[in-house]
Amino acid sequence: MMDGDDLSHHLHDRTPGVRHEEPTADFLTYTAGLVFAIVLTIASFVVSQTNLLWAPGIPVGLIVLAFAQIGVHLVFFLHLGSGPDHTNNVLALAFGMLIVFLVLTGSLWIMANLNANTMSPADLMRMQR
Amino acid sequence: MSLASIADAIPIEEARGRGGGGPAPTRIVVAYGFWIFLLSDIIMFSALFAAYAVLSGNTAGGPTGRSLFDLHNVFIETACLLVSSYTCGLGALAGERRRFDLFYLFAALTFVLGAAFLYLEMAEFVGMVKEGAGPSRSAFLSSFFTLVGMHGGHVTVGLIWLVFMVGQVFAKGFVPHVLQRLLCFSLFWHALDIIWVGVLTMVYLIGSR
Numbered sequence: 001m002m003d004g005d006d007l008s009h010h011l012h013d014r015t016p017g018v019r020h021e022e023p024t025a026d027f028l029t030y031t032a033g034l035v036f037a038i039v040l041t042i043a044s045f046v047v048s049q050t051n052l053l054w055a056p057g058i059p060v061g062l063i064v065l066a067f068a069q070i071g072v073h074l075v076f077f078l079h080l081g082s083g084p085d086h087t088n089n090v091l092a093l094a095f096g097m098l099i100v101f102l103v104l105t106g107s108l109w110i111m112a113n114l115n116a117n118t119m120s121p122a123d124l125m126r127m128q129r
Numbered sequence: 130m131s132l133a134s135i136a137d138a139i140p141i142e143e144a145r146g147r148g149g150g151g152p153a154p155t156r157i158v159v160a161y162g163f164w165i166f167l168l169s170d171i172i173m174f175s176a177l178f179a180a181y182a183v184l185s186g187n188t189a190g191g192p193t194g195r196s197l198f199d200l201h202n203v204f205i206e207t208a209c210l211l212v213s214s215y216t217c218g219l220g221a222l223a224g225e226r227r228r229f230d231l232f233y234l235f236a237a238l239t240f241v242l243g244a245a246f247l248y249l250e251m252a253e254f255v256g257m258v259k260e261g262a263g264p265s266r267s268a269f270l271s272s273f274f275t276l277v278g279m280h281g282g283h284v285t286v287g288l289i290w291l292v293f294m295v296g297q298v299f300a301k302g303f304v305p306h307v308l309q310r311l312l313c314f315s316l317f318w319h320a321l322d323i324i325w326v327g328v329l330t331m332v333y334l335i336g337s338r
Contacts, residue, residue: 033218041207
């Protein structure tokens with residue numbers, strides 16, 4: 001048999017929930033993320049300040065660039081991946097995005113309807129006369 | 130057969146985060162919990178974004194975004210925040226590798242860049258209020274100051290948190306619970322950058338057209 005100290009050390013190493021340090025990312029991941037983010041940021045500014053895109057399509061182009069940028073941040077900075085450790089994180093993100101989508105489009109939709117159906121004060125005055 | 134070799138013989142299955150192979154490692158659970166908090170924070174921001182989107186046209190005859198926003202300033206702000214996100218990530222790497230010198234360097238860079246962002250934002254706010262375009266001028270400006278100010282408030286909290294993290298690393302070294310807090314801090318800082326992408330696109334770039 002071995003002495004208690006050594007044994008407890010061995011068993012301690014086996015405690016579930018404690019894993020050896022594993023680096024989540026490396027220098028290259030962050031640097032690649034920074035490069036992508038810089039390119040996308042500059043692209044956003046260029047698109048908004050020039051007529052490179054068809055003018056009515058510029059807001060859509062900017063939103064697409066913003067989504068790409070957010071994707072870069074999630075993958076390269078927050079290290080959201082497809083690995084098994086990330087299943088719960090990705091599910092939570094999907095649910096969060098659903099709520100964000102509902103809040104944003106719901107507000108815009110309802111308020112646009114209200115604005116369309118509400119009489120302006122001038123019209124109201126005319127009716128009361 | 131000694132107990133130790135029995136322990137060695139038991140196959141250790143890596144936790145998969147779906148209940149198989151035992152409980153997930155602490156850092157996975159901590160990061161998940163903090164991620165849930167960050168998502169709730171993002172949902173709170175989505176309400177402010179919705180308010181801004183609804184009210185951005187209601188300028189009550191006052192100044193519009195087009196006449197107020199200085200995209201040159203906004204570009205520098207964006208660069209500061211983006212590079213601070215990068216140095217924050219490198220600081221977290223230095224922490225994982227137990228490199229005190231690099232950690233202090235990157236934490237200092239992150240702090241300086243974050244503070245520069247905050248200074249530029251405050252200067253912008255002060256300039257707007259002086260021009261008579263304060264939050265009480267119109268519904269557009271109320272929602273603008275609420276949304277952008279809330280992001281600035283988060284950056285302020287992040288800077289204070291960063292100071293505390295450096296203090297903890299200095300006092301305790303890279304012990305496991307300090308490393309977990311460091312992980313949460315870097316998640317928080319990166320999430321602020323994600324929210325800034327939304328602010329930049331919706332408020333400044335689309336708003337100044």
